[in-house]
Amino acid sequence: MLIGLISDTHIPDRARQLPDNVLEAFKDVDLILHAGDLTSPKVIEKLESIAPVMAVQGNMDRANGINLPQAKTIEAEGLKIGLIHGEVYPRADTQQLVYIAKELDVDILVSGHSHQPKIEQTDGVLLINPGSPIVPRLADRTVMLLEINNKEVDVEIVKIGAPVCSALDFDKFKRD
Numbered sequence: 001m002l003i004g005l006i007s008d009t010h011i012p013d014r015a016r017q018l019p020d021n022v023l024e025a026f027k028d029v030d031l032i033l034h035a036g037d038l039t040s041p042k043v044i045e046k047l048e049s050i051a052p053v054m055a056v057q058g059n060m061d062r063a064n065g066i067n068l069p070q071a072k073t074i075e076a077e078g079l080k081i082g083l084i085h086g087e088v089y090p091r092a093d094t095q096q097l098v099y100i101a102k103e104l105d106v107d108i109l110v111s112g113h114s115h116q117p118k119i120e121q122t123d124g125v126l127l128i129n130p131g132s133p134i135v136p137r138l139a140d141r142t143v144m145l146l147e148i149n150n151k152e153v154d155v156e157i158v159k160i161g162a163p164v165c166s167a168l169d170f171d172k173f174k175r176d
Contacts (some may be wrong), residue, residue: 001076002028002075004051005144007035007053007085007112008132008155009043010060015134018046022133026050031076033146035112035130036085058085058112069088077148079107086111092129094122101125108146108153117142119155126153131161 004026008106011017026032029051036058038044048153057068072083082104088096092114092153101109108126116139117131131142 001030001148003076003081003146003148004029004032004033004129005035005110005130005146006047006133007110007130008037008058008115008135009034010037010039010134011043011130013039013060017158018043019133019141021158022143023050025145025160029145031032031074033081033110034108035083036061036068037112038066041066054083056083056085059087061071071100073106074106078107078151079148079153082106082109084109084111086113086129088113092116092118092128094120097127098123101127105120110146115139117144117157117169119144119157126155128155131157 032047032051032053034055036056037060039060044053044055054072055068056072057070061068063149072080082101110128112129114129115132115135115137118129120127130144131139133141133143143158143160145156
């Protein structure tokens with residue numbers, strides 16, 4: 001099973017639409033998981049043109065009156081996957097995310113909120129954050145592809161565009 005992972009799209013408050021590169025990256029997926037902060041239900045509609053979508057509510061969704069569940073769980077290829085926005089402080093705190101994964105009784109926890117991609121195996125849980133394809137924080141614009149085959153897991157970070165932060169654009173420093 002191939003699953004597209006996305007979070008923190010912030011449309012239309014930070015961008016008018018999803019980048020075409022997101023749609024291209026997800027063209028072969030069986031399912032899309034959105035870890036919140038859509039800020040418009042139209043994001044789900046656009047992604048559903050590719051594959052079924054499961055989404056959870058982020059803090060900015062709440063602020064925009066978008067009513068989605070706080071958490072969802074699914075089973076895929078014998079593994080349980082949890083989906084949350086990940087509102088923990090400090091942002092992306094591993095220990096708190098592991099506690100949430102244990103509460104949800106999942107093998108894999110997909111979260112967002114930090115706008116930074118992360119793949120970390122700890123305490124028997126795979127923590128995944130796809131970052132943001134629109135407004136990353138000190139990172140590239142990213143989504144992820146999660147492939148599960150008979151409980152074997154592979155996660156791929158897919159860069160969606162040039163870094164937003166000019167400090168991360170190292171190409172401008174290259175000399176010929």
